[in-house]
Amino acid sequence: MTTTAGGLRIRHANADDVPAYASFSRRLVIETFAGKNDPLEFAAYLEGSFGEARQAAELADPGTTVLLGEIEGEIAAFAYMRDGVTPECVTGPNPMEIARFYVDGRWHGRGLARTMMQAAAREAVRRGAETAWLGVWEHNPRAIAFYLKCGFIDVGSHVFMVGNDAQTDRLMSAPLDVVVERTGTSGA
Numbered sequence: 001m002t003t004t005a006g007g008l009r010i011r012h013a014n015a016d017d018v019p020a021y022a023s024f025s026r027r028l029v030i031e032t033f034a035g036k037n038d039p040l041e042f043a044a045y046l047e048g049s050f051g052e053a054r055q056a057a058e059l060a061d062p063g064t065t066v067l068l069g070e071i072e073g074e075i076a077a078f079a080y081m082r083d084g085v086t087p088e089c090v091t092g093p094n095p096m097e098i099a100r101f102y103v104d105g106r107w108h109g110r111g112l113a114r115t116m117m118q119a120a121a122r123e124a125v126r127r128g129a130e131t132a133w134l135g136v137w138e139h140n141p142r143a144i145a146f147y148l149k150c151g152f153i154d155v156g157s158h159v160f161m162v163g164n165d166a167q168t169d170r171l172m173s174a175p176l177d178v179v180v181e182r183t184g185t186s187g188a
Contacts, residue, residue, distance in 0.1 A: 008076065008112055010119045013059055013066035021066065022055040024075045028102040033162075036139065041163030058082075065123055069103075069116050077103040077112050079120040083127075089156030090173045092131025096124040101134065101143075117150050118183035121176050132176055135160060135169035144170065151178035 013021055029050060034042055048054075058064050058080060069077035080100040098120055103113045124132055135158060136143045152172035160169040 007071050008115055009070045010067055010116065011070070013068045013078070015056065015059060017066075017068060018052050018056045018059060020075055021059070021068065021078065022050060022052045024104075025055065025078060025080075025100065025102065026050040028104060031105060032102070032140075033137070037162055038165060041165040044163030045161070065127065067116070067119055067123060069112060069119075071107070075104075076107050077116045079116055079123075081120060081124060086133065087156060087158060087171055089171055090131065090133040091155075092133075092173055092175055094129050095131040095133050095173070096127065096129035098124075098132055098134040113146055114150075114183045117146075118180060121179040121183065125176050125180070130176055131173060132179055133171060133173040135171055138168045138170050144172075147172050147174075149182065150174065151182040 026046065029046070037045075059066055061082070063083040065079075065081045067079045067081075068075055069079075078100070079098060082097050082099050084097060086095045086097070101113075101116070101120065103116065121132060132152070133155075134147065134152070136147060137160070138157070152174040154170050155173045156171045157168050158171055159166045161167070
């Protein structure tokens with residue numbers, strides 16, 4: 001898949017991308033959440049969730065898709081989507097999870113997130129999904145506001161473990177046709 005908008009090129013990640021994808025995703029998670037979490041618990045979470053072996057396994061899993069958004073050959077954003085167990089509160093048909101969705105902070109405010117979300121929604125539709133769902137930390141108002149603009153609604157919550165620290169994620173869901181419409185050029 002190749003999409004260009006404002007210099008952003010979106011494509012499927014592959015095995016050759018593992019080192020860059022692992023490094024980029026780890027860096028963005030640290031920048032976004034490290035200062036808001038207990039350092040020891042956050043370090044345990046990073047150890048179990050990020051690293052080349054973990055991201056290689058994600059890319060090798062046929063139930064997942066990783067889209068990379070690049071500007072001038074450098075990763076600027078990514079969306080990690082997967083099939084799997086869906087919480088009961090997500091009631092839309094044929095759901096797919098957007099498990100991680102990040103845009104590098106230096107690109108915030110330039111429309112990259114909207115373009116990436118549209119690409120993720122179109123990819124989910126291509127894979128047979130009709131509904132997207134995601135979990136977002138209850139203390140991340142910027143992300144929550146963005147997802148609301150994209151057509152997601154709050155449908156419940158679940159516990160997300162950061163090391164041994166039980167945190168609350170808001171669960172949000174949306175019909176994929178709504179997400180595609182809202183993230184189009186006249187959308188969010």
